[in-house]
Amino acid sequence: MATLNDALAGVTVLDFSQVGAGPTCGMLLGDLGATVVKIEAPGGDIGRKLGPPWQNGESVVSMSFNRNKRSLAIDLKKAGSAALVRRLVERSDVLLESFRPGVMDRLGIGYEALRGVNPRLVFCSVSAYGQTGPWRDKPGVDGIIQAVSGLMSNIGDAESAPMKVAVPAVDITTAYIAMGAIMAALRVRDASGEGQHVDVSLFNSAVMLQQSAVASYFSTGDKPIRSGSAAPYSAPNEAYPTKDGWIMIAAYHEDRWPKFCELIGDASLATDERFATNTNRVNNRDALMASVSALLAAHGTQAWQEKLEAADIICGPIADYDMLAASPQLAHNGVIVEMRNVDAGTVRMPGAAFGDRDAQSRVRRGPPGIGEHSREVLAEFGFAADEIDALLSAGAIRQKEISS
Known part of the structure; x- marks a missing residue:
C-alpha cells in the first residue's frame, strides 16, 4: 500500500533556498517522495556555516535541514548559469528560493522569466517580510522575526529580559506553511494546468503561530502578560x-x-x-x-x-x-532517523512524522556534500558529458570529489 512518504513521487523540486526555513520545506517535500535538487553556490549554502556543533567539519544544524536531497553546486553569477537553470526548470515542477525579493529577477531566473519556460512551474519564494510591502527589502532571520512579530514580548515571565524560543520556531513554522502552500498550488495546477508564484514570509508565519494570543489582543486591546510556563487562558x-x-x-x-x-x-x-x-x-x-x-x-x-x-x-x-x-514513546514512534553524510559520517535527527509509525521518516538520502551530485543531476536533466565538462571548466558548477 502506498504511504504518505510517496505522496509527491514524480514531483521534481529545485531548492535554491538557504539556512533554515526554505531548506526545511525542501526537506519535507523530499520526505514525502519528491525528487529534490539542492542548488547552492560552489562555497555552499550559507547555512553550512551554522555551528557549533560540528561533526567532522560539517554543520549538524545544516544537516538537520537537508536530508533527502542531492546537491548541485552552481555559481549563479557566471555567464551561462541562467541558461543552465532554465534547462532544469523545463523538467521541474517546483522552484523554491529564499533570496531577498528581486534577487532572482536580477539573476534572470525570476518567476516571470521562468513561467515562459515552464507555465506549469510552482515558484515559491520564502522571505523575511514578503515580496511586497514597506518592509520587503529588509533582511530578517528567525530571531529578528521573533522580535518584530511580537513573539518575544510573550516569552518568559514578568521579570525576564527579552527572550526568544531557543529553537528556530519561526523558520520551522514557515517551512510547514510553505510546504502546505506548495502542495495546494500543485493541486490547483493539476486542475488548471497553470503554476503560480507562492509568496511565504517569516513575518506572516510568526503572526500565524501566535493565533490565539493575537486574536485575544484584538478582542480586548490588552497586551499579553508574560507568564512563564503558564497558558494565559487556563489554570492550572x-x-x-x-x-x-x-x-x-x-x-x-x-x-x-x-x-x-x-x-x-x-x-x-x-x-x-x-x-x-x-x-x-x-x-x-x-x-x-x-x-x-x-x-x-x-x-x-x-x-x-x-x-x-x-x-x-x-x-x-x-x-x-x-x-x-530515553523516552519509550520516542523509540516506539520511530521519529529519530539515522543517515550518512559523505563527510560527517553517521548522523541522527528527527525525521518526518507523517502517517502512522510504519510510514515514518523514510530516509532516501542523507544530507549531501556541496556539489556531491552535480554531474549526476545534470546528466539526468539531459546535459551531455561534454557540456558538463565545459561547465566545470568554466567554474559555473562544482563537483565534489569523493575519495574511495
Whole structure:
C-alpha cells in the first residue's frame, strides 16, 4: 500500500533556498517522495556555516535541514548559469528560493522569466517580510522575526529580559506553511494546468503561530502578560515545582479541577471563590501557584506523575534531552532517523512524522556534500558529458570529489 512518504513521487523540486526555513520545506517535500535538487553556490549554502556543533567539519544544524536531497553546486553569477537553470526548470515542477525579493529577477531566473519556460512551474519564494510591502527589502532571520512579530514580548515571565524560543520556531513554522502552500498550488495546477508564484514570509508565519494570543489582543486591546510556563487562558496549566524537580500540569477542565485538589491534599481549593472557575483561577494565578506548589513539595515528580495519571489528570515531567532520548514513546514512534553524510559520517535527527509509525521518516538520502551530485543531476536533466565538462571548466558548477 502506498504511504504518505510517496505522496509527491514524480514531483521534481529545485531548492535554491538557504539556512533554515526554505531548506526545511525542501526537506519535507523530499520526505514525502519528491525528487529534490539542492542548488547552492560552489562555497555552499550559507547555512553550512551554522555551528557549533560540528561533526567532522560539517554543520549538524545544516544537516538537520537537508536530508533527502542531492546537491548541485552552481555559481549563479557566471555567464551561462541562467541558461543552465532554465534547462532544469523545463523538467521541474517546483522552484523554491529564499533570496531577498528581486534577487532572482536580477539573476534572470525570476518567476516571470521562468513561467515562459515552464507555465506549469510552482515558484515559491520564502522571505523575511514578503515580496511586497514597506518592509520587503529588509533582511530578517528567525530571531529578528521573533522580535518584530511580537513573539518575544510573550516569552518568559514578568521579570525576564527579552527572550526568544531557543529553537528556530519561526523558520520551522514557515517551512510547514510553505510546504502546505506548495502542495495546494500543485493541486490547483493539476486542475488548471497553470503554476503560480507562492509568496511565504517569516513575518506572516510568526503572526500565524501566535493565533490565539493575537486574536485575544484584538478582542480586548490588552497586551499579553508574560507568564512563564503558564497558558494565559487556563489554570492550572503550567509547570509546578516538586520535591525533586518540576512537573507540568493541565487540570483546568471543570471535572478535573476538584479531583486534582483532592489528590494533592486540599479539597477546599476547589470551592475557594478565588479558584472556583477557570476565569477566577487565571485572574488569581499567583495565589493558585503558591497554594498548589506548597502541596506538591511533599513528593517527587515521578510519584506525582503516577498518582495524577492514575486519575486521568493530564501531566508530564519537564524533560531534558537525556530524558527525551530515553523516552519509550520516542523509540516506539520511530521519529529519530539515522543517515550518512559523505563527510560527517553517521548522523541522527528527527525525521518526518507523517502517517502512522510504519510510514515514518523514510530516509532516501542523507544530507549531501556541496556539489556531491552535480554531474549526476545534470546528466539526468539531459546535459551531455561534454557540456558538463565545459561547465566545470568554466567554474559555473562544482563537483565534489569523493575519495574511495
